[in-house]
Amino acid sequence: MSQLLRGHNITVSRDGYAAGEGQSLERPFGHADPGTMFAWAFGTASWPNRTEPGGSRGLEDYLTREFHRNIGAEIMGRHKFGPQRGPWTDHEWQGWWGDEPPFHTPVLVLTHHPRPSFTLSDTTFHFVDADPQTALELAREAADGKDVRLGGGATTIRAFLDADLVDTLHVAVVPVELGAGTRLWTSPDELADRYHVDVVPRPDGVVHHLFWRR
């Protein structure tokens, strides 16, 4: 089987925004509240950032569990790494993900301003100025036969969707309106011509959308 490009746990507001306006060091999601956006995921046993045992093993846990399954590399946009714009002024700051990043694989950070790679625990961040096709080739090589995770944010996912490179995608639409920010879509219908979709509404108002290529 070929190496798939897979997006997991991508969470957007009902009006299609994956992050709010005004990203900063203190507010990676801008005016959006990550606690509200990711409430569906934080309580699951398999949430990648979970530090304590326990957690639910219901349907949402089947979804968060996919984050690590057969993944050999991640591609992320620069704004998932940090809030900086333009040339890097500080190489000491090593991103939002702490000393034990939840990735445990090579991570390709897409940026027009490359900087030296570095390793935190078992995650190595590489900084790459490349179009989606080239970035995917690099990530597949780094993934050593496994699949590649498309980590986000919305702008990055949109670029890979537009280049028709995404094989499967899980988007959780949460019952929040953001009004502005970084948009994934106006409507999930935008993907209907190229993808099958399974729409799974949940009692808490979250609607999971599971896409796979036609």
Added chain:
Amino acid sequence: MSQLLRGHNITVSRDGYAAGEGQSLERPFGHADPGTMFAWAFGTASWPNRTEPGGSRGLEDYLTREFHRNIGAEIMGRHKFGPQRGPWTDHEWQGWWGDEPPFHTPVLVLTHHPRPSFTLSDTTFHFVDADPQTALELAREAADGKDVRLGGGATTIRAFLDADLVDTLHVAVVPVELGAGTRLWTSPDELADRYHVDVVPRPDGVVHHLFWRR
């Protein structure tokens, strides 16, 4: 983390039967039609018995995909191996699972009539006369640190539930009435005192029940 005992893709009729009456070599599910019972699973990309590429990657695929994830051994009842009752009269017949069984791990077959172990491809069948607790200890040892799958049938699952050994269980309740056969339960409520349950109804009338220990 400890080695969990997990049941996956256990499929029962609305009236609680996992198999019909009259099991035979030709009809492993007796009067129940496996094509109808497992219709929810057969079309998924990850169904373990799938021999062709393709298949859906919607919610049901997340469920069937769990069959192999971090599993190091399976425990099954004798009637999931074959239709025979009493002492074995034919060691040539090697079970319902063909030359390439979908397990790819050691499999412990519970029987009051042990017979020699044998290997088909990368699956080894061991025949064990043991109570659930002892069988689980043997399976954990065979699983080499991974989890153990509780494969069924219903009588075997019931025995492990009654011994309070099951950690997680996925049961698909399908819109079929069997009226008689091998029963898993009268109602899923029987497990409510010991398990959390997430109930996920689907457009085709199947209702997935995801249980995990309280």
